[in-house]
Amino acid sequence: MVLVKEVHRQILRMSYQGEASNFVEVLEGLSRVLERDVLPLSQAIDGKGSGIDAPRKALFKAGLCQMPFPSAYRGMGFPFSIYALAMELTGYADASIAMSMGIHNTVSEGVSRFGNEIQRKTFVPDLISGGVLAAFSLTEASSGSDAKTLKTRATRSGKDYVLQGSKTFITNAGEADVYLVFASAAGGPSAFIVKKRTEGVSFGEDMPKLGMRGSRTSEVVFRDCRVDAANMVGEEGKGLEYVKQMLNSSRIVMAAICVGIAQHAYDLAIRYSVDREISGNAVSDFQITKEKIADMITEINAARHLYFAAARLKDMDSDYSSEAAQAKLFASEVSARVCDRAIQIFGGYGYTNADVHRHWRDARLLTIGEGTSEILRLLVARKELAKLR
Amino acid sequence: MNVIVCVKHAFDEFELKADESGNPKFQNAQMKMSTFDRNAVEEAVRIREARGGSTAVMTLGVADARKSLREALAMGIDRGYIITANPDDHDALTTSYFLARAIGKIGGFDLVICAEGASDTYHGQVGSMVAAWSGLPHLAYARRLELQDGQVVCEEAFEDRIEVARARLPAVVSVVSEINEARYPTLLQIMQASKKPIDEIGLDSLASTGMPQRVVEVHEIKGQTMKRKGIVFEGSSEESAVKLVDALRKEGVLKN
Numbered sequence: 119m120v121l122v123k124e125v126h127r128q129i130l131r132m133s134y135q136g137e138a139s140n141f142v143e144v145l146e147g148l149s150r151v152l153e154r155d156v157l158p159l160s161q162a163i164d165g166k167g168s169g170i171d172a173p174r175k176a177l178f179k180a181g182l183c184q185m186p187f188p189s190a191y192r193g194m195g196f197p198f199s200i201y202a203l204a205m206e207l208t209g210y211a212d213a214s215i216a217m218s219m220g221i222h223n224t225v226s227e228g229v230s231r232f233g234n235e236i237q238r239k240t241f242v243p244d245l246i247s248g249g250v251l252a253a254f255s256l257t258e259a260s261s262g263s264d265a266k267t268l269k270t271r272a273t274r275s276g277k278d279y280v281l282q283g284s285k286t287f288i289t290n291a292g293e294a295d296v297y298l299v300f301a302s303a304a305g306g307p308s309a310f311i312v313k314k315r316t317e318g319v320s321f322g323e324d325m326p327k328l329g330m331r332g333s334r335t336s337e338v339v340f341r342d343c344r345v346d347a348a349n350m351v352g353e354e355g356k357g358l359e360y361v362k363q364m365l366n367s368s369r370i371v372m373a374a375i376c377v378g379i380a381q382h383a384y385d386l387a388i389r390y391s392v393d394r395e396i397s398g399n400a401v402s403d404f405q406i407t408k409e410k411i412a413d414m415i416t417e418i419n420a421a422r423h424l425y426f427a428a429a430r431l432k433d434m435d436s437d438y439s440s441e442a443a444q445a446k447l448f449a450s451e452v453s454a455r456v457c458d459r460a461i462q463i464f465g466g467y468g469y470t471n472a473d474v475h476r477h478w479r480d481a482r483l484l485t486i487g488e489g490t491s492e493i494l495r496l497l498v499a500r501k502e503l504a505k506l507r
Numbered sequence: 508m509n510v511i512v513c514v515k516h517a518f519d520e521f522e523l524k525a526d527e528s529g530n531p532k533f534q535n536a537q538m539k540m541s542t543f544d545r546n547a548v549e550e551a552v553r554i555r556e557a558r559g560g561s562t563a564v565m566t567l568g569v570a571d572a573r574k575s576l577r578e579a580l581a582m583g584i585d586r587g588y589i590i591t592a593n594p595d596d597h598d599a600l601t602t603s604y605f606l607a608r609a610i611g612k613i614g615g616f617d618l619v620i621c622a623e624g625a626s627d628t629y630h631g632q633v634g635s636m637v638a639a640w641s642g643l644p645h646l647a648y649a650r651r652l653e654l655q656d657g658q659v660v661c662e663e664a665f666e667d668r669i670e671v672a673r674a675r676l677p678a679v680v681s682v683v684s685e686i687n688e689a690r691y692p693t694l695l696q697i698m699q700a701s702k703k704p705i706d707e708i709g710l711d712s713l714a715s716t717g718m719p720q721r722v723v724e725v726h727e728i729k730g731q732t733m734k735r736k737g738i739v740f741e742g743s744s745e746e747s748a749v750k751l752v753d754a755l756r757k758e759g760v761l762k763n
Binding site: 120140143144147148150151154179180181182184185194196204 | 522537574577578581691692693694695697698700701
């Protein structure tokens with residue numbers, strides 16, 4: 119399977135001209151690691167619902183999470199847009215690994231952008247090189263991802279904050295060494311770095327999921343959990359702003375993963391449509407299949423260009439919040455639709471073969487996680503209407 | 508210890524497509540550094556890491572072949588050399604001649620490492636020919652390489668035996684893929700490789716009297732197709748197993 123395609127080269131040439139070939143080689147280098155250490159395990163990871171640790175380590179070692187960070191923190195200083203393309207390829211190889219690492223790196227970005235210099239130096243190099251795994255701990259049972267209505271409390275007590283409450287649907291929970299926890303303090307929503315071994319932190323059972331089975335998802339519970347005030351990231355009460363910015367960035371990555379998932383399902387389906395004969399004709403000979411192929415690849419490319427454009431705006435320090443929301447909204451729905459059509463092209467074999475339907479199961483999460491399609495539509499519409507006022 | 512590795516920018520054997528008659532389609536086919544050359548590069552990098560010195564990588568090819576050089580540079584080689592020539596105009600005899608001339612011209616190398624053969628054509632001739640043109644000893648099929656007191660000692664993996672051979676340096680060694688596990692460069696190393704020097708060497712600057720002419724010309728490359736019998740045994744597993752064993756006996760695969 120060729121992971122780096124002509125469309126990736128085109129996109130890089132359009133944006134980076136002379137530098138494009140270097141970035142192509144970087145993506146090809148990543149794809150060799152993905153082909154050796156990730157793709158061959160992906161089906162078994164889905165089947166067993168575990169086993170992502172070794173392939174995730176291989177990707178950390180290659181430097182996937184170091185890509186968008188400055189060299190002062192052992193990063194590689196790549197544009198975010200190149201990192202987004204790399205996450206697309208990772209999503210192609212294994213969606214649950216891509217999601218685990220993408221969310222992990224949202225925490226790296228949060229600490230890097232909003233933490234103080236000590237926190238940056240203490241955590242960022244270890245986070246981005248994979249020495250420490252992180253979990254983004256925002257969602258609660260009663261408030262979805264709405265940081266304004268958090269029920270988890272952070273009460274000041276001497277030099278500590280005491281956390282009380284619980285988080286749910288937390289990717290990497292239990293596995294992760296550190297948790298970026300959002301809780302309501304006296305001054306408003308605030309962010310705290312909480313280490314796994316802190317007294318008062320416990321985890322729920324790994325939740326059985328429709329897809330993304332390789333990544334661990336569970337509750338994280340805080341009971342009288344004392345966190346040194348030095349581990350508060352940024353300022354008290356600014357948590358909501360941090361969440362917004364981190365999610366903007368994360369939505370580009372999630373959109374990229376959606377495109378990777380869709381491209382994988384498409385590659386399987388188009389190959390099958392050529393190889394599979396029905397009554398003496400290849401499935402691809404039928405016009406109705408051609409319509410599916412055309413729609414699938416058009417939507418995949420549209421989603422790819424949309425997330426890449428959002429990433430380029432981020433690279434240029436322009437406002438990209440609406441574009442990121444549009445990219446994630448569109449790419450997640452495209453991904454589910456493309457994977458659904460792939461199953462249709464495979465027919466009964468698509469419904470019964472996990473290597474086909476797992477892509478649909480993986481994609482299905484992403485119209486929900488990191489902002490549901492409904493919330494993203496509201497965000498996009500709000501931005502549009504604000505332009506008229 | 509100064510080591511130079513000769514590599515080939517080869518067709519990616521995993522991505523080659525076949526036409527309707529089963530023959531490989533070379534037009535617009537993907538190219539990459541020959542698979543076994545990665546082990547040759549790895550061995551050179553390991554020697555430099557253990558003993559210091561310098562490493563270089565050399566190829567004969569057109570601009571696209573720089574990609575293979577950069578892959579070697581990303582793996583840790585210090586600098587690259589490209590002899591600019593269309594590889595289609597050369598066979599093993601002339602390729603090895605120009606490689607040997609360029610290696611001699613640059614000078615200062617203790618060890619030349621090649622792979623046992625290229626992963627696309629697998630003629631396996633260039634390494635020994637480079638040694639012959641250079642007047643250097645050649646150890647082939649090395650699955651283990653050690654350097655001791657100005658000598659290289661190799662375990663040579665022939666089909667039916669292992670030979671331990673020793674040669675004085677400078678020497679040429681052709682390695683087999685089991686000699687090591689080639690590393691995958693990090694994404695940063697790939698990016699940094701683009702800043703390492705690659706020197707161009709013009710073919711004319713290597714010409715001399717007594718220069719060989721190409722003696723082998725490949726006219727056509729055909730794919731080998733294997734016909735399978737495609738027999739399906741109907742019935743229960745037990746019945747099918749009996750039929751399968753009978754069929755295998757008939758074919759002479761199973762005796763008695």
